[in-house]
Structures are given as C-alpha cells and as structure tokens.
Amino acid sequence: MVQKHQKWRTMETLQIYTRKFDISEITDSACFGPFERTVKEFHLNHACDMDLNRPLLFLIRFTNAEGHGEAYQEWVNENHETLWNFFDRLKTRNKCAAVILFIQEKSFELLYRAVKAHVDEVILETEDSGEITERIARCTRRLLALCKQREDRRRLEEYEFNKRQKIMERLLQYLLDKPEDVDYLLPEINRRYGTKLNALHYQAIAITVDQFELYNKDSRFLREISLLIIHQLESAGEIIIGEVDPFGLVAIVNYPEDCVESRKREELEELRRQITQMQDTYGKFEVTIAVGPMVEQMKDIRASLDGAMYVSEYRMAEPGQVLYASEHPGVTERLDRCLSNRSIRELCRYVALGDMEHIEAWFEHFYQETEPKFQEYPPAYARFCWQMQKQVKKMEKASRIRIFPDMRFFALQHVFDGHERMKELQLLLLEISHMMQNELSDEHELASHAIAYMKVHYAEPVNLETIAEHCGFSTSYFSRKFKEQTGENYIDVLTEIRMKKAQQLLRETDLGIEQIIEQTGYYDDKHFRKLFARQTGMTPSEYRRLEKEKRSSVAK
Secondary structure, X not given: OHHHHHHXXXXXXXXXXXXXXXXXXXXXXXXXXXXXXXXXXXXXXHXXXXXXXXXXXXXXXXXXXXXXXXXXXXXXXXXXXXXXXXXXXXXXXXOOEEEEEEEOOOOHHHHHHHHHOOOOEEEEOOOOHHHHHHHHHHXXXXXXXXXXHHHHHHHHHHHHHHHHHHHHHHHHHHHHHOHHHHHHHHHHHHHXXXXXXXXXXXXXXXXXXXOHHHHHHOHHHHHHHHHHHHHHOOOOOEEEEEEEXXXXXXXXXXXXXXOOHHHHHHHHHHHHHHHHHOHHHHOOOOEEEEEOOOEOOHHHHHHHHHHXXXXXXXXXXOOOOEEEHHHOHHHHOOHHHOOOHHHHHXXXXXXXXXXXXXXXXXXXXXXXXXXXXXXXXXXXXXXXXXXXXXXXXXXXXHXXXXXXXXXXXXXXXXXXXXXXXXXXXXXXXXXHHHHHHHHOOOHXXXXXXXXXXXHHHOOOOOOHHHHHHHHOOOHHHHHHHHHHHHOOOHHHHHHHHHHHHXXXXXXXXXXXXXXXXXXXXXXXXXXXXXHHHHHHOOOHHHHXXXXXXXXXXXXX
16 A cells, blocks of 8 residues: 555655745755656746646745835736735645745734635745755645545546436436336336436537547546536436446436526536636537427437437537437438438448448548538438448447447547548448458359349349359358348349439430330339339439439530
8 A cells, every 4th residue: 555655645746836945955965855846936827837747846945035025016916916925726626735935034014824725835035045945845745645535535526427317318328228117117227226307308418529539548537527518407306327328428417397408408508618718627529408398298218318419419500509309300301301221221231342442432422422411401411320320330340350349430429520520431331341341252243143143144034043143152042141231232232233224224214215225124014113213212204304404404
C-alpha cells in the first residue's frame, strides 16, 4: 500500500505561481515534498486560464512600495479584480491551493486583508531562512494531505456512482428488452431498485457527442453528465440513466402529471449549456440532446427512445438546439422513402462477394442521386447505418468470419455530419469487402460464378437447375451456399439483373414493351409488369415517360 501511495504522490504535479519571487531563493527544494513542480509567473489577468483541478501554490512578494498607497491599489485593482477577492474565490473552488505572502515589514492593513482572504502563511523576509523553509514545507504537507483526501473522496464517489450506475443500466436494459412486463411489475421494480416510478408520463432523452472516444475511454465524462442530468432536471419524478449502444447516454425520465412543459424545456436548455461548458475540461466537442415523444405506458419506452434517436439526426439542420420528436412528425418514416431495399441488397451482395469496384460505383451513384433525399430526411442516415450493421452481422454468421466489433458501427452514430458519416461507412464496407475477398476459397467463389452466368444468360430461360449445373453443384447445396454468401436467393438476384436491363432498354431504345419483355427472359406480360412495379414503384410506360422528361429538362 505504501508503494502505491508513493507512486500516486510522485505523479501529482504542483503548479507554483510566483510574483516578484525567484524560486531559486529557496535553497532546500525538499520543502516542496514529493510533488513534481512547474513554475509560472503570476498575472492576475491570466487567472481564468489556471487549471483549478490540480494542486496550486502561490508565492507572492510585496515590496514596501506596494504595501501602502496608490501603487498598491493600482496593482490589486488590475483588470477590475482585486487580489484578495481572487484568493478568496480560489479557496472556494479548489481546496488543494495554498497562498504564501512574503512581506518586508509588518503592515496591519496587509495582515487584515490576508486573514480575510484565507491566505495560508504570511512570512516576514527578516525571518531565518530555515524558518521560512519550514513554513513552506508545512503548507506543502497540508496540500499533500488535502490532495490525498480529494483523491480518496473522488474514488469513493466513483465507486458509489459506478455501483448505482450498473443497477440503473440493468434496469434500463430490462425496460427496453421486456417493456410489456414492466407495467404490472412496477411495485416490485420500485422495491428492488429503490426507484419511485409511477405508471404515467415517460420520456426518453438521448445525449450524443461527436467524440466517440469520450464514451469509451473516460468514465469521468459520463459520470459528470449523469450528475448534471440528475441535478438539472428538477421537475422529474424519477430518472434512469445508462449507456445504450448506439444511442450514447440515455435517460428515461418519469415526469409527474402536473409538470409544466415550458419548465421542462428550460431545464433541458440549461442542461445543454452546462454540458457544452465541459469543453473547458475535455476539449472541444459538439453535443446533441434529443427528446423522444411523451408516452403513457412503460411498454412504449422503446418507441420514445427510437423517436429521440431519429430526431437527433436533425442536428445537421438545427445545430446547437435541443431537438424534440414532437416537432418533427415525419421522424419515424421508413428508409425506403429515400433508398429502396433492392439497392441495399445490391450493396450487401457486393460486400459479401468482395467486389470493391462495384461498392465504389454504388456509393458514387448514392452521393449523386440519393443523398439529396437523405439531406431532406436526416433520420435516413441513421436508419441506413443500422440496416447495414444488421446485414454485416448476417454475413459474419454465414461466413463464420469475425469481421468487426459492433463498436465500429456504433462510432458512426457519433459522426454528426451526414456526408462524412457515409464516407466513413464506405471505408468500413470496403475494409469488410477486402476481408471477405481474402477469405474466398474456390468453394466460396460459387456466388461470383453464378452471378456472372446470370449476367450473360439473363434473356434465356434460366432456372435453379441450369445455374447449379453450370457451377457444378447440386441444386440444394447451390441454393444454400448462394444464400449464405450473398444474403439473397438466386431468383432475387436474377430478377434484379433482368429489371436493370429492362430499365436500360426503356431509357435508351424505342422498343415496345412486348419486345423488352422477351429480351429480358420473361414470357408473361402480367408477371413482368408486377415485378417491374415492385422494383421501381411504377409501370414500364410511366418509367419511360419519366426518363424522357428528365432528358428533356437536362437538354434545356
């Protein structure tokens, strides 16, 4: 235990500020104890730049000329601040700070002000040098003891917080996993977890910052935000706080029935302001507070949390604001409003087959044609990332290749700029594609051979038997392996190839619909039109007319 204590001591740095005092005047440096030391010149107008989280020692010398009269008053009133008020406030904000004044002769006015400002030592320079060294050492020992007490108190608070946080996170996970069981188990939950939940008025609040490392590496950051939430949301009856991936820090707030909406909003605005002020300690970051819709039952908590997460994407259009799902009624619309399931399946197939060239082409088309729709509906960014994460997990399970931990995808949610997030996703999928490509054996090339065959023979009466025979496998083995490697059935891929060819012919030729049906391998007009409408959302004639209108507008 002694060795650990000594190690902690040597790691602590004592910041010494001097004024008209040369540190070399102190011949015995042992009086500063085991602290590592840094020395700076003290300027009152630079006081706001001091790090108040570390031990501080001030060695301030007054000359006779400064002890009385106008010169003294001019100095202490520099920048509209008095020296004594500064030291008084310093002791309030940092208990591990000591102030030593060196004076050349006794002055009642100076001593009175020093006592009132809680100065630790006033040393007459006529005293013996050994006595001066001993008094500095006494201050340093006191600082060392205070630092130890502060560290012990911090560790105890951290232990108690982590202990309660684990309980709250367990409860939060239970609320999200089994919400239908919670309402009738509410009395038992309150008894077991020491909460005061009632049956009405729940709201999910998601707090996200654009520096994912803060979540992973600094538990103090999460603890401070959690304490701010508890202290700031005074109108809440009960608050359950925990980390929920990929949302970030989540608070489920149980409001009393008579809570006023305007007061809740004021508290959340103040919370955002206080979290933003934490940049002084943790460096620059952006924070988003997103508020889900109010729900009346515990079983709807997940819906409130989803609403909070989706509305947080509007930070791209409304930076620096507290975002409310109630003010964005379209927040829960589906992803296929912007991006078709067919297009997502196509991208997943390229990734599964290690086809990096087509992945690049897919994203190039996305940035030109699809991203403008995402910008109009920002939640699409989050929905698309989650969809790709689910598909990658399926690939991982099917291929038995350990691809990436979920954290790589969770980190995407903390990239606030939508375009940058898509760039990060593209790089991530290219990495996965490269891994898949390296793992492909002769057996795993089955899907590549099959797709190449379908691209050449799509106009022929291709079926499962002909493709399996071409690849040299039985139909059952081929069907199972193709699904494992691409995540799709062979008929879905064949249909997509044929529909793309049909769209090309409709755009670039004047062939009749019947001819196009024949050239894409179909013989049933009704079946073709049904598949075409499913893929494009319109009839072949409507598609051709729309493409002609696009070309005409471009030509003009």
